[in-house]
Amino acid sequence: MTRRIRVLIAKVGMDGHDRGAKVIARALRDAGMEVIYSGLFQSPESTARMAVQEDVDLVGVSILSGAHMTLLPPIRQELDRLGGGEILLVAGGTIPPDDAAALKAQGVAEVFTPGHSLEAIVRWIEAQVAAARGQAAW
Amino acid sequence: MQPDREPRPGTAAARPADPGAEVEAARRAYEEALARYREALAQSPEREGLFTTLSGLPVEPLYTPSQPDPDYLAKLGFPGEYPFTRGIHATMYRGRLWTIRQFAGFGTASETNARFKYLLEQGQTGLSVAFDMPTLLGYDSDHPRSLGEVGREGVAIDSLEDMETLFEGIPLDQVSTSMTINGPAAILWAMYLVTAEKQGVSLARLRGTIQNDILKEYMAQKEWIFPPEPSVKLVVDTIEFGSQHVPQWNPISISGYHIREAGSTAVQELAFTLANGFHYVEACLQRGLAIDQFAPRLSFFFNSHLDFFEEIAKFRAARRIWARAMRERYGAQDPRSWRLRFHTQTAGCSLTAQQPEVNLIRTAYQALAAVLGGTQSLHTNALDEVYCLPTEHAATLAVRTQQVLAYEIGVVNSADPLGGSYLVEALTDQLEAEAEKYFRQIEALGGVIAGIESGFFQKEIAEAAYRYQREVEAGRRIVVGVNAFRQEEDRPPEIFRIRPEVEADQIARLRRLRARRDQGAVTGALAQLRQAARGGANLMPYLMEAARCYATVGEIADTLREVYGEYQERAVI
Incomplete structure (x- = not known):
């Protein structure tokens, strides 16, 4: 018996565009995951803290303000510092391809840009969480 | 077809019982409105330009039904006339x-x-x-x-x-x-x-x-x-x-x-x-x-x-x-x-x-x-x-x-x-x-x-x-290039990038301003603003005075945050 996939969907920084975050949250919930939504205007620190406290498998951060290079790496660092090293960090939003590559080099597991289907995102999360749990000897 | 809307003044409810008189009244109201519109049109200058089709046929400033129904005026009217359905200016x-x-x-x-x-x-x-x-x-x-x-x-x-x-x-x-x-x-x-x-x-x-x-x-x-x-x-x-x-x-x-x-x-x-x-x-x-x-x-x-x-x-x-x-x-x-x-x-x-x-x-x-x-x-x-x-x-x-x-x-x-x-x-x-x-x-x-x-x-x-x-x-709505008619993207688009030094430049500029301005005047203007906000006065003159003293957006907003508080949204998915 494995527990359901737990996900934190977070909005970080000053960006108030929450349409994408809410659509993803609903889609993951409809796919059977437990979804926590952070609400707007979180800091990297508060996001990582919430993720560790809520014991999630994955944090999905939605950024449409262009501040992704400033805000995402500190979340990864803070997750690792708080003992959430196994928590997957993914990003969604208007993130150019070069920046996506740079973020992946800094521990962001995947970057979803406009045009990725909800179904593909759900399948990706299911596969990655299963793999991560396999390694953690569930 | 949609069911009829509730009658509005000037339409069905206001119509007289005699159908002949009703038609006549509607016709007269229409003629009057048309005359007002023509008058407005005559008084509004047109731009320089050819108002003809490419084949040279004239194009009128407005087209109307040959037989206006009784609701025409209430629902549409003429451009520049109540209820402005057809536009807010006679000439558009x-x-x-x-x-x-x-x-x-x-x-x-x-x-x-x-x-x-x-x-x-x-x-x-x-x-x-x-x-x-x-x-x-x-x-x-x-x-x-x-x-x-x-x-x-x-x-x-x-x-x-x-x-x-x-x-x-x-x-x-x-x-x-x-x-x-x-x-x-x-x-x-x-x-x-x-x-x-x-x-x-x-x-x-x-x-x-x-x-x-x-x-x-x-x-x-x-x-x-x-x-x-x-x-x-x-x-x-x-x-x-x-x-x-x-x-x-x-x-x-x-x-x-x-x-x-x-x-x-x-x-x-x-x-x-x-x-x-x-x-x-x-x-x-x-x-x-x-x-x-x-x-x-x-x-x-x-x-x-x-x-x-x-x-x-x-x-x-x-x-x-x-x-x-x-x-x-x-x-x-x-x-x-x-x-x-x-x-x-x-x-x-x-x-x-x-x-x-x-x-x-x-x-x-x-x-x-x-x-x-x-x-x-x-x-x-x-x-x-x-x-x-x-x-x-x-x-x-x-x-x-x-x-x-x-x-x-x-x-x-x-x-x-x-x-x-x-x-x-x-x-x-x-x-x-x-x-x-x-x-x-x-x-x-x-x-x-x-x-x-x-x-x-x-x-x-x-x-x-x-x-x-x-x-x-689900493919019930087609988005070209997304869920239909896709193709391999061969070249990434050119990206407009903000200079990375913008933030540091702007912060340096702000700090130079803070060092240079008359701090006493800023403090005074913000104190007056705070007091006005507490008293409920119109704040525009106080905001202009704070601006004149080069108080910053953050300082002014903080002054008002003290009085008004900040909003917290109840997050709903």
């Missing part, structure tokens, strides 16, 4: 084209100033300022929360100094300026007014718009500072001050654009926007302003989305609903109070990352819908806005899109060219009826602010957004 674009108003702003004030001058050289006719996130949320560039956001989505404005740089070499009596600013709108407007003063331009000559629509922020765009009640109080301050001192300025642009971008339907955009409009009107009336003193300067801002005929119907329905409410419910006497004037922007959320050139085509159709719907000004999105702020090339193509509409394809020659279309008229009626259902629902919830606090609007919008996304994923 034969008299004056819409204003091409492209939103721009990035980096520092001097970089945006250069882009403004470029756009004016390209034939743009009005300026539109995009501010960065710290400015929109009332923080200075050196606030810890501003890290990574300075100058990124718009221009960073910390003080009057930046505002002066932004408009350097642009005489403010020669342009009309639109500023997309909401939470701190009164603060930024005060800085603009003082910039004009320093240029020697009288406030009475200033033309432009501040968005200043805080209610839709709580519903959709989510850039607020204070709770709803004091925020609306600040909006009323600007409307009151404008009506007394800046009579050509639009102190508010009541906006559906962001509601739509957040995922709403056209019906929701229409209904929620107008409901917000009614809320502001009532707040101004409670302040003691007379309706005709402020209503003529209220302006609107709508989205033009993909569904061509529904969008055109939405613009027409918006004019009719507003006119009727202003005249019948609020008792406005001045016809200018009845007219709904609006800016339009094409739908950013309809653009796709895949095959981005196709966005140019989507945007062109959306712009056409806005023009057929009678917009007063228009922003066309650039094709690369899914990725970044527009490159200069993309921004130029967006302006050219409007110029093709205005000068090449003949849609400006006749007012409301789709008036009388069975489809468009039926949709106009349906959108109006659906909006009225929402008005009743909002009233039952206890009004707009109660609906915001309970998350009603946010939930309605999120549900519509999710439904749409599901339809796309």
Whole structure:
């Protein structure tokens, strides 16, 4: 018996565009995951803290303000510092391809840009969480 | 067909019993209205231009039914006449084209100033300022929360100094300026007014718009500072001050654009926007302003989305609903109070990352819908806005899109060219009826602010957004290049990048200002502002004084945060 996939969907920084975050949250919930939504205007620190406290498998951060290079790496660092090293960090939003590559080099597991289907995102999360749990000897 | 609407004064209910007399009375009313329209037309000059088809056939300023039905006047009327369904001017674009108003702003004030001058050289006719996130949320560039956001989505404005740089070499009596600013709108407007003063331009000559629509922020765009009640109080301050001192300025642009971008339907955009409009009107009336003193300067801002005929119907329905409410419910006497004037922007959320050139085509159709719907000004999105702020090339193509509409394809020659279309008229009626259902629902919830606090609007919008996304994923809605007609993308688009040094430059500039200015004067002006805010006075004169002393956006907003508190949203998925 494995527990359901737990996900934190977070909005970080000053960006108030929450349409994408809410659509993803609903889609993951409809796919059977437990979804926590952070609400707007979180800091990297508060996001990582919430993720560790809520014991999630994955944090999905939605950024449409262009501040992704400033805000995402500190979340990864803070997750690792708080003992959430196994928590997957993914990003969604208007993130150019070069920046996506740079973020992946800094521990962001995947970057979803406009045009990725909800179904593909759900399948990706299911596969990655299963793999991560396999390694953690569930 | 839709069932008949409730009779309105002047239509079925007012008809005499004798059918012959009824027909005769309707005919006479129609002839009188037509004569008024012809008179208005005769008095309104037309632009220079050929108002003929390419084959040389004359195009009339307006086409009307050969046999007008009795509802024609009540539902449509003539352009420039109540209820303005067919447009707010008798001549519409034969008299004056819409204003091409492209939103721009990035980096520092001097970089945006250069882009403004470029756009004016390209034939743009009005300026539109995009501010960065710290400015929109009332923080200075050196606030810890501003890290990574300075100058990124718009221009960073910390003080009057930046505002002066932004408009350097642009005489403010020669342009009309639109500023997309909401939470701190009164603060930024005060800085603009003082910039004009320093240029020697009288406030009475200033033309432009501040968005200043805080209610839709709580519903959709989510850039607020204070709770709803004091925020609306600040909006009323600007409307009151404008009506007394800046009579050509639009102190508010009541906006559906962001509601739509957040995922709403056209019906929701229409209904929620107008409901917000009614809320502001009532707040101004409670302040003691007379309706005709402020209503003529209220302006609107709508989205033009993909569904061509529904969008055109939405613009027409918006004019009719507003006119009727202003005249019948609020008792406005001045016809200018009845007219709904609006800016339009094409739908950013309809653009796709895949095959981005196709966005140019989507945007062109959306712009056409806005023009057929009678917009007063228009922003066309650039094709690369899914990725970044527009490159200069993309921004130029967006302006050219409007110029093709205005000068090449003949849609400006006749007012409301789709008036009388069975489809468009039926949709106009349906959108109006659906909006009225929402008005009743909002009233039952206890009004707009109660609906915001309970998350009603946010939930309605999120549900519509999710439904749409599901339809796309299921292939029931086709998005070219996304779920059909896909192709391998061979070349990544050119990306417009903000100079990475912008943040450090702006912070250094701000710190130099703080070291240089008269700190005693700043402290004094902020103390007076605090006291005025506690006492409930109109804050505009105090905000202007703080601006003159070079108090910063963050300092002024913090002073008001002390008095008003900050808003916390109850997050709903």
